[in-house]
Amino acid sequence: MIAWKEYERADKADALLMSTLSKEHHKQIEENCAYIKSLAEVLLLTATQNISQRGHKETVDADNRGNFLAILDMIAKHDPVVKKKMTGPRNAKYTSHQTQNEILDTLAEMVRASIINEVKESELFSLMADETKDLKKKEQISLVLRYYFAGAVKESFLHFESADRLDAAGLTHKIIQVLERCGLEYKSNLIGQSYDGASVMSGKHSGVQARIKEVAKQAFYVHCNAHCLNLVLVDTIKAVPQAECFFALLQRLYVFVSGSYIHNKWLNIQKEMYPGAPRELQRLSETRWACRHIACHTVLDRLPAIMRLLVEVASENSGDRSIDARGLLAHLTCSSLDFW
Structure with missing residues (x-):
């Protein structure tokens, strides 16, 4: 009888311990989720406002640690969860530029997925593309989709893609590669394409528009009106x-x-x-x-x-x-x- 009571007491103690550990674990998960959400919202703010995120010197004694850390420090004054994480172990702050890029990529993928769903729902769409150099002087091609959705014509930026080759074949391959990666049915649903007047894009025999039209028969080419006017x-x-x-x-x-x-x-x-x-x-x-x-x-x-x-x-x-x-x-x- 005494042994049974000892067993019941030990069992209840174990159950209480497991319940406490479970609650603490659940609380930690909620805190981590809230903290990551705060990081994502700060990154979204800096990205949409087109302001820099990193500072030249981000040490604790620096006068200006950059917009990202400065905004987080301000939030920490009013949010105990953010303050706890910011003053906690360095490997759990998630403020490095690698983590920033991962969060930004995730946010971008969410926006891109929303655009793709709208395009798929509207079925028919047109493509606009242009080449430009980034700050490192590397060529990139930007892709914009134009489609009819929810009673209005929409133009949505889809993607930046590094352009390793600037000839018509290389650019065509990049464009088709992006459309396929996004799961868009371009062979039957792409009904228009618009580029500038550069021969590599607009060439009627071997330009990008001609090569795209070989696989997307209904993709009618229009020279960019804004470029013409300019x-x-x-x-x-x-x-x-x-x-x-x-x-x-x-x-x-x-x-x-x-x-x-x-x-x-x-x-x-x-x-x-x-x-x-x-x-x-x-x-x-x-x-x-x-x-x-x-x-x-x-x-x-x-x-x-x-x-x-x-x-x-x-x-x-x-x-x-x-x-x-x-x-x-x-x-x-x-x-x-x-x-x-």
């Missing part, structure tokens, strides 16, 4: 001497202000004359008219600061810089160019 505007400007000189002057202003000494002086002058963040002059682009519009708007808005900058540099007698400033100042005050 070419028309650029060529029109070149046909008007006064306008061509005007934009050449804007480009010279951009080059002049880009020098380190002049640029620091430009920022300081703006801080004195205008409240808020300083503005940067824009480099003109041959393929994007919007850059010229922004350049004109910035010069018009900051013309007094530009004139003051040129006058101060011209009076410094500092060799080439002063000569360039005097030349630009003479052009800006020329009666044939009405900046005022």
Whole structure:
């Protein structure tokens, strides 16, 4: 009888211990999930707001540890779970750039899956693609899908893909590879394709559009209207001497202000004359008219600061810089160019 009671007491103690361990384990899982969710939300915020995440120096004694850690530190002041994790073991913080990239990839895959489901539901879709270089000067091809969903035409960015080969065959292979990886039925449902006017893309015999049409018979090719309009505007400007000189002057202003000494002086002058963040002059682009519009708007808005900058540099007698400033100042005050 005594042995049975001892057994029951031990059994109850074991059950209580297991229940306690189970509750603690469940609590730890909930805390981990809440913490990872906070990390993902911070990364989503920085990504959607297009602001940098990492800092140059992220040690505890650093003045600026970067946006990602700074936002987490602020959240930790109001969230005990985040504070516990941030002050816990280093291998359980999940704040390294490798973990950041993994979380961002997961978030991107969730968005991509939503887009793919919409395209599959709408069935028919068109493809837009363009090549560009990233900050490391590596060629990439961007893919955008256009489709009709929920009563409206939607254009959704699908994917960036590294372009190892820039010939028509290589680019075609990349595009088809992405569509197949996303599970999209392009052979019968792809009804349109749009690229710029580069021969490698638009060539009627061996360009990307011709190669795509060999496998997707209904994929009608349309030269990008925005690209066509941009070419028309650029060529029109070149046909008007006064306008061509005007934009050449804007480009010279951009080059002049880009020098380190002049640029620091430009920022300081703006801080004195205008409240808020300083503005940067824009480099003109041959393929994007919007850059010229922004350049004109910035010069018009900051013309007094530009004139003051040129006058101060011209009076410094500092060799080439002063000569360039005097030349630009003479052009800006020329009666044939009405900046005022």
